[in-house]
Amino acid sequence: xxxxxxxxxxxxxxxxxxxxxxxxxxxxxxxxxxxxxxxxxxxxxxxxxxxxxxxxxxxxxxxxxxxxxxxxxxxxxxxxxxxxxxxxxxxxxxxxxxxxxxxxxxxxxxxxxxxxxxxxxxxxxxxxxxxxxxxxxxxxxxxxxxxxxxxxxxxxxxxxxxxxxxxxxxxxxxxxxxxxxxxxxxxxxxxxxxxxxxxxxxxxxxxxxxxxxxxxxxxxxxxxxxxxxxxxxxxxxxxxxxxxxxxxxxxxxxxxxxxxxxxxxxxxxxxxxxxxxxxxxxxxxxxxxxxx
Amino acid sequence: xxxxxxxxxxxxxxxxxxxxxxxxxxxxxxxxxxxxxxxxxxxxxxxxxxxxxxxxxxxxxxxxxxxxxxxxxxxxxxxxxxxxxxxxxxxxxxxxxxxxxxxxxxxxxxxxxxxxxxxxxxxxxxxxxxxxxxxxxxxxxxxxxxxxxxxxxxxxxxxxxxxxxxxxxxxxxxxxxxxxxxxxxxxxxxxxxxxxxxxxxxxxxxxxxxxxxxxxxxxxxxxxxxxxxxxxxxxxxxxxxxxxxxxxxxxxxxxxxxxxxxxxxxxxxxxxxxxxxxxxxxxxxxxxxxxxxxxxxxxxxxxxxxxxxxxxxxxxxxxxxxxxxxxxxxxxxxxxxxxxxxxxxxxxxxxxxxxxxxxxxxxxxxxxxxxxxxxxxxxxxxxxxxxxxxxxxxxxxxxxxxxxxxxxxxxxxxxxxxxxxxxxxxxxxxxxxxxxxxxxxxxxxxxxxxxxxxxxxx
Numbered sequence: 001x002x003x004x005x006x007x008x009x010x011x012x013x014x015x016x017x018x019x020x021x022x023x024x025x026x027x028x029x030x031x032x033x034x035x036x037x038x039x040x041x042x043x044x045x046x047x048x049x050x051x052x053x054x055x056x057x058x059x060x061x062x063x064x065x066x067x068x069x070x071x072x073x074x075x076x077x078x079x080x081x082x083x084x085x086x087x088x089x090x091x092x093x094x095x096x097x098x099x100x101x102x103x104x105x106x107x108x109x110x111x112x113x114x115x116x117x118x119x120x121x122x123x124x125x126x127x128x129x130x131x132x133x134x135x136x137x138x139x140x141x142x143x144x145x146x147x148x149x150x151x152x153x154x155x156x157x158x159x160x161x162x163x164x165x166x167x168x169x170x171x172x173x174x175x176x177x178x179x180x181x182x183x184x185x186x187x188x189x190x191x192x193x194x195x196x197x198x199x200x201x202x203x204x205x206x207x208x209x210x211x212x213x214x215x216x217x218x219x220x221x222x223x224x225x226x227x228x229x230x231x232x233x234x235x236x237x238x239x240x241x242x243x244x245x246x247x248x249x250x251x252x253x254x255x256x257x258x259x260x261x262x263x264x265x266x267x268x269x270x271x272x273x274x275x276x277x278x279x280x281x282x283x284x285x286x287x288x289x290x291x292x
Numbered sequence: 293x294x295x296x297x298x299x300x301x302x303x304x305x306x307x308x309x310x311x312x313x314x315x316x317x318x319x320x321x322x323x324x325x326x327x328x329x330x331x332x333x334x335x336x337x338x339x340x341x342x343x344x345x346x347x348x349x350x351x352x353x354x355x356x357x358x359x360x361x362x363x364x365x366x367x368x369x370x371x372x373x374x375x376x377x378x379x380x381x382x383x384x385x386x387x388x389x390x391x392x393x394x395x396x397x398x399x400x401x402x403x404x405x406x407x408x409x410x411x412x413x414x415x416x417x418x419x420x421x422x423x424x425x426x427x428x429x430x431x432x433x434x435x436x437x438x439x440x441x442x443x444x445x446x447x448x449x450x451x452x453x454x455x456x457x458x459x460x461x462x463x464x465x466x467x468x469x470x471x472x473x474x475x476x477x478x479x480x481x482x483x484x485x486x487x488x489x490x491x492x493x494x495x496x497x498x499x500x501x502x503x504x505x506x507x508x509x510x511x512x513x514x515x516x517x518x519x520x521x522x523x524x525x526x527x528x529x530x531x532x533x534x535x536x537x538x539x540x541x542x543x544x545x546x547x548x549x550x551x552x553x554x555x556x557x558x559x560x561x562x563x564x565x566x567x568x569x570x571x572x573x574x575x576x577x578x579x580x581x582x583x584x585x586x587x588x589x590x591x592x593x594x595x596x597x598x599x600x601x602x603x604x605x606x607x608x609x610x611x612x613x614x615x616x617x618x619x620x621x622x623x624x625x626x627x628x629x630x631x632x633x634x635x636x637x638x639x640x641x642x643x644x645x646x647x648x649x650x651x652x653x654x655x656x657x658x659x660x661x662x663x664x665x666x667x668x669x670x671x672x673x674x675x676x677x678x679x680x681x682x683x684x685x686x687x688x689x690x691x692x693x694x695x696x697x698x699x700x701x702x703x704x705x706x707x708x709x710x711x712x713x714x715x716x717x718x719x720x721x722x723x724x725x726x727x728x729x730x731x732x733x734x735x736x737x738x739x740x741x742x743x744x745x746x747x748x749x750x
Contacts, residue, residue: 175501177501177502197621197623197624197625198623228625228626
């Protein structure tokens with residue numbers, strides 16, 4: 001058993017540390033993730049025009065694959081989560097669109113003869129921790145770990161970014177203006193959540209490629225505000241946020257040199273998993289000293 | 293036809309309606325949820341556009357209600373059940389225990405003076421504190437205190453079955469009016485007509501997390517700022533911000549905080565904010581001469597006698613800076629409150645490092661309105677206000693004969709419009725009474741011996 005899992009492109013390349021720590025913690029908590037046997041890129045952006053069928057084909061193929069393996073698909077990446085979840089909502093609300101895309105993909109090599117039935121629920125691992133496991137159970141699990149909890153007492157700023165929570169009426173995960181999901185998660189780990197006014201502000205996203213000064217400015221403000229609120233590190237669920245913030249923090253003109261961790265890395269540490277599962281490699285600002 | 297009226301709600305609308313009916317020779321029962329009458333108008337510092345002292349122009353009316361031979365005033369009370377039909381409505385009213393025998397109490401105030409227990413005062417919108425035994429204001433009508441069972445240590449110890457604590461008020465009361473074991477009581481009234489004047493509340497700031505969600509101490513609502521400006525308020529009229537008591541040098545007023553915003557469920561205009569914010573900005577400038585007020589607005593709605601001139605005065609003579617644009621985010625940054633907005637006239641993003649932010653929160657139906665609508669059997673409109681039977685030509689008439697609505701209960705209104713509606717509703721009640729032949733004050737029981745109308749079998 002286990003939950004069908006869509007790693008996505010970034011977690012297979014630039015953010016392998018997110019994937020590794022994610023698989024390790026879900027295994028340890030009895031929520032194993034089973035990678036889809038055959039998957040492709042989700043497209044990484046949900047189309048702004050609802051009749052843009054082309055952009056929905058990629059994510060629909062993933063939903064079809066998931067439907068062969070179960071009634072859910074789990075993601076770690078906030079961007080994949082956003083694209084898949086909004087696609088599932090769009091197809092549910094527009095049956096004619098679902099029919100059109102099904103007609104298209106039925107001739108496709110990977111999904112030949114298959115139709116999307118509209119049954120897949122797209123879930124994020126944070127959502128599984130909250131709803132499948134529960135914060136109380138996670139707290140107890142952390143408390144039962146042998147040895148010192150290296151996360152206990154750390155002041156961590158939760159950073160949601162844009163796509164994990166927005167648009168709220170489609171994502172239905174938490175209130176984007178006053179979220180508590182990551183703070184609850186951090187408390188369950190024994191860490192001290194440092195809420196700040198920029199926890200769901202934009203990091204600049206893809207502007208890192210086209211207008212780096214804009215994204216650098218936005219990321220610097222987020223880092224500075226987290227530092228001023230007293231945070232020792234930030235935690236995120238998005239590889240692009242992690243990249244933008246971490247790179248900015250590591251730059252010479254950085255506002256604040258804060259490590260930026262994936263929530264799965266922090267969880268792996270709190271669970272006392274072997275250091276390989278922490279997957280703390282590949283950071284501009286090395287987070288290791290937090291746990292020494 | 294019972295020629296007595298019930299007025300539900302003792303704000304300026306209820307006061308006006310009650311006085312108009314009572315002065316025409318009919319009895320009126322006024323039911324007010326709070327310990328004293330006056331409503332939101334009693335909280336205001338000055339009124340627009342004349343800058344009259346709100347308390348000063350209202351006090352003659354509250355006092356008249358308190359002393360009127362035709363008015364039975366039931367404060368600290370709530371209507372819980374209404375049955376019957378026009379001409380004879382039976383009304384059950386729950387009277388909350390003030391833990392004070394109001395017949396013995398002289399209103400001397402020594403209990404409030406000596407009471408050692410304090411809690412934030414909701415009359416002051418949390419800016420000030422009040423004792424566990426309190427009146428809403430020094431000009432309260434009736435000037436009799438009530439005890440807050442959630443703050444009073446004696447009442448809490450009694451409720452927990454513990455050894456009774458404190459009891460200082462009982463010791464100092466010269467007329468032995470303190471009654472710790474007072475229970476709530478019910479009264480029943482029979483009336484021929486009902487005027488609903490239940491007013492408005494402000495949309496909770498907690499539901500605007502983008503504006504700090506009520507968690508930034510120096511982001512307050514406009515009624516709190518009225519209390520700060522009021523000479524009888526918690527700061528004695530000195531402009532001090534809540535966090536550190538400092539005089540704010542930069543104050544930002546944010547219009548349409550929740551109003552005209554379908555995303556928050558309030559697509560309507562709250563109507564009064566443009567004017568009261570201009571007034572507050574002017575009053576702030578009069579108190580803090582070097583201070584700079586800013587007003588973020590969508591557009592200025594100043595339809596009313598002398599209103600446009602008042603806005604021009606704020607902009608041209610009083611140095612209030614108007615910025616046309618929505619505010620996107622408000623957050624605390626050190627000892628400043630950062631306000632992010634846009635100025636759509638210059639096309640630029642604006643950031644103000646403010647010392648105090650005043651939100652013009654949407655005016656919403658007063659708490660409990662939907663329950664009261666069920667009690668009365670009256671429909672609410674899409675936004676929860678009382679629905680008029682015909683908005684244009686019968687704005688005070690409701691779906692039920694003999695029931696009328698006035699003031700903010702049917703939607704946001706300023707004071708002149710509220711008072712006009714209240715007098716209008718009173719006129720409707722009087723017309724109802726005049727078109728029926730029975731004498732004032734007659735009840736169904738009194739009618740028993742009189743000739744009955746013929747009933748024609750269907």
